[in-house]
């Protein structure tokens with residue numbers, strides 16, 4: 001599954017990105033940076049001017065809602081902002097910005113840089129994070145940009161599924177893909 005998802009991100013960035021006006025990438029939920037490093041590496045080759053923003057607490061899940069989030073506060077705490085920044089520097093990925101903090105605290109600073117997202121990778125597993133991520137990023141997506149959910153189809157992330165269903169109902173959206181990611185296109 002992880003491999004199929006990695007391949008799908010690769011295909012989106014290499015075969016479907018060229019036509020887009022905006023090519024910045026944002027990841028909501030970066031943990032130890034596996035996908036963020038991968039996307040920055042690929043993007044460096046296909047769109048060298050584009051930025052990748054890797055957002056997370058780097059200290060585990062924030063407070064969650066036990067009524068429907070299956071993850072609890074502190075899950076995924078084996079992450080480190082410093083370690084990921086070092087790895088980024090070692091790999092010479094100058095296009096990768098590691099952004100530490102709650103999305104609601106850090107995203108306004110990213111928005112002020114006026115990014116135009118070609119891809120938003122929403123990988124934060126819990127209702128509050130997914131709800132914030134999709135509401136914040138959709139207005140900054142370029143026409144046709146890809147909103148890609150990593151975990152909203154996972155049995156361990158039913159609250160993430162609900163957050164996406166709410167978006168679908170509110171905006172009457174159709175999916176571009178349902179496997180290996182659930183994917184929507186902005187403005188189409």
Ligand SMILES: C[S@@+](CC[C@H](N)C(=O)[O-])C[C@H]1O[C@@H](n2cnc3c(N)ncnc32)[C@H](O)[C@@H]1O
Nearest residue numbers: 029030031035056057060061076102103124129
């Ligand atoms: C499944 S992990 C991300 C995995 C990662 N994308 C990878 O490639 O390995 C989910 C992450 O979302 C982060 N997260 C969830 N809600 C958040 C929020 N509101 N603000 C910041 N980070 C959040 C957690 O700290 C956790 O590290």
